[in-house]
Amino acid sequence: MDAIQQMFGPFWPLVWSLAKIVAIVAPLMGAVAYLTLAERKVIGYMQVRIGPNRVGYYGLLQPLADGLKLLFKEIIMPTAASKKLFLLGPILAIAPALAAWAVVPFSSSLVLANVDASLLYIMAVTSMGVYGVIVAGWASNSKYAFLGSLRSAAQIVSYEIAMGFALVGVLMSANSLNLVKIVEAQSGGFWQWYFIPLLPLFIVYLISGVAETNRAPFDVAEGESEIVAGFHVEYSGMAFAVFFLAEYANMILISALTSIMFLGGWLSPFPFLPDSALWLFAKMAFVLFLFLWFRATFPRYRYDQIMRLGWKVFIPVTLVWIIVIGAFMQTPLAYLFH
Amino acid sequence: MLNIQDIVFYILAAIVLFAGLRVITARNPVHAALYLVLAFFTAAGIWMLLEAEFLAIALVLVYVGAVMVLFLFVVMMLDINLDKLREGFWDYAPLAGFVGILMAAEMAMVLGSKHFGPERVPAPPVHSADYSNTAELGRLLYTDYVYPFELAAVVLLVAIVAAIALTMRRRKDSKYIDPAQQVRVKRNDRLKIVSMPAEKESVETPAESQGEQA
Numbered sequence A: 001m002d003a004i005q006q007m008f009g010p011f012w013p014l015v016w017s018l019a020k021i022v023a024i025v026a027p028l029m030g031a032v033a034y035l036t037l038a039e040r041k042v043i044g045y046m047q048v049r050i051g052p053n054r055v056g057y058y059g060l061l062q063p064l065a066d067g068l069k070l071l072f073k074e075i076i077m078p079t080a081a082s083k084k085l086f087l088l089g090p091i092l093a094i095a096p097a098l099a100a101w102a103v104v105p106f107s108s109s110l111v112l113a114n115v116d117a118s119l120l121y122i123m124a125v126t127s128m129g130v131y132g133v134i135v136a137g138w139a140s141n142s143k144y145a146f147l148g149s150l151r152s153a154a155q156i157v158s159y160e161i162a163m164g165f166a167l168v169g170v171l172m173s174a175n176s177l178n179l180v181k182i183v184e185a186q187s188g189g190f191w192q193w194y195f196i197p198l199l200p201l202f203i204v205y206l207i208s209g210v211a212e213t214n215r216a217p218f219d220v221a222e223g224e225s226e227i228v229a230g231f232h233v234e235y236s237g238m239a240f241a242v243f244f245l246a247e248y249a250n251m252i253l254i255s256a257l258t259s260i261m262f263l264g265g266w267l268s269p270f271p272f273l274p275d276s277a278l279w280l281f282a283k284m285a286f287v288l289f290l291f292l293w294f295r296a297t298f299p300r301y302r303y304d305q306i307m308r309l310g311w312k313v314f315i316p317v318t319l320v321w322i323i324v325i326g327a328f329m330q331t332p333l334a335y336l337f338h
Numbered sequence B: 001m002l003n004i005q006d007i008v009f010y011i012l013a014a015i016v017l018f019a020g021l022r023v024i025t026a027r028n029p030v031h032a033a034l035y036l037v038l039a040f041f042t043a044a045g046i047w048m049l050l051e052a053e054f055l056a057i058a059l060v061l062v063y064v065g066a067v068m069v070l071f072l073f074v075v076m077m078l079d080i081n082l083d084k085l086r087e088g089f090w091d092y093a094p095l096a097g098f099v100g101i102l103m104a105a106e107m108a109m110v111l112g113s114k115h116f117g118p119e120r121v122p123a124p125p126v127h128s129a130d131y132s133n134t135a136e137l138g139r140l141l142y143t144d145y146v147y148p149f150e151l152a153a154v155v156l157l158v159a160i161v162a163a164i165a166l167t168m169r170r171r172k173d174s175k176y177i178d179p180a181q182q183v184r185v186k187r188n189d190r191l192k193i194v195s196m197p198a199e200k201e202s203v204e205t206p207a208e209s210q211g212e213q214a
Helices: A002-046 A062-072 A083-103 A118-139 A143-174 A179-184 A199-212 A237-262 A277-297 A303-329 A332-337 B004-025 B029-049 B053-077 B082-086 B089-111 B133-142 B146-167 B179-184 B206-213
Strands: none
Touching: A002 A062, A002 A083, A002 A237, A002 A277, A062 A237, A083 A118, A083 A237, A118 A143, A118 A179, A118 A237, A118 B029, A118 B053, A143 A179, A143 A199, A143 A237, A143 A303, A143 B053, A179 A237, A199 A237, A199 A277, A199 A303, A237 A277, B004 B029, B029 B053, B053 B133, B133 B146
16 A cells, blocks of 8 residues: 555545545446346336346346447437537536535445535535536527426426425434534434434425436426427437436435435444444435335326425425424423434 | 645636636627536635635535526526627726726725735634534524624515515416315215116117227
């Protein structure tokens, strides 16, 4: 280790950070690839089909085949498109989805940047993901793409408020904005995890997470039966694949955040079992399964119903629960909310 | 000798200046709005260098994540005729020049060496790694500055109420759905089962029945 450190000299911190970033992003990309397969398999079995089963055993090589296919496809540039922004769109979509992982803790020491305000950082970075959708929809110069991007912008801005308020409840309980401290505040068995005292906020956060990632039943931005594919209708080949990667990376991110903030992160459900990052991965897998389950089960929300749910149901629920937490904190029952 | 922080500062400052310049020179208003986003984001980076992490993140969260999204939303939907906008450029130039000179003079007065500079504003003390900028800011806001803070909150609330009151108009003929009413619907409100005696099927000619099958 020292020999390698000497070789790079003053550039060592840079190289070391880069190595850590690769160590997070590379498995993440693998997880994205196999999440697509898991999605097709899970939904397949829910609909009494087998799903992909031709490429490799049980279709295990299907994601690689899909990736190769998309790599070799031509990227078609619409003649009326705003060229630079058209290419910037996918980049703006995937950059926040990856940048947010910088502060996600996998265990009390296994975190790229243990920032003090990491919860705020996550909210700030994920709120920028909408630019990819807006820019892509506008730059395509196509009616369907534009409609999709407008819908998506309205939806993401609406649900971000409810999401932010849900997180206010978490940071009130944990008394910290640091994700590591938030997890550590939940230690002591699964009955200490925040999903019990903050159940309404947990549900609001989970559903808003589905809406934020533009997943069914909140996929009006894509709405393939109404506006073909929404904001990415003009994209093909790798440019399309980057949008795809961003969507799934965001899903994994939301599942990680839900697990960290409401399901105790890397903590084991029972005090006599050791804590480990494997618990976090198991919880993330459970939340991801919920995402797939929602997609297989619910029909798409109508646009006005989405707005009603976000503004008239979720925001009041979170506000009321924040007041409940605040009120309880002034009473001897404060220990209920830690 | 420049250290790494200075290098980062000059890079960020150059990007802010370039983006700011493009905001006013870009022909397309959507491009201008996107350059403004870039300027905000880079300014947040500069605040980060000043160890104001909370403010930097709040800038991205509020201005980049919410305000500019809505701004872009509106700009994209406007049908702006650029040539028409540029028509009166030279008529306004003297006034604009005057305002510009005024702003430059004001900034020179504030940022002049008399009130601003390394001697006037000393560098903040170096904090340890576990110093919480956010907690410190929260403590100040809710103790020393609680009245200004609450006043600002009330002003914002009034602004929200006023904005909604000014723009909301309810058309009498607009239809809306009440989900509570929808949920309360009983089967008997919508569906009526009528018991009818079975009717004798009329005898069809073979040609007709074949046509139906096809």
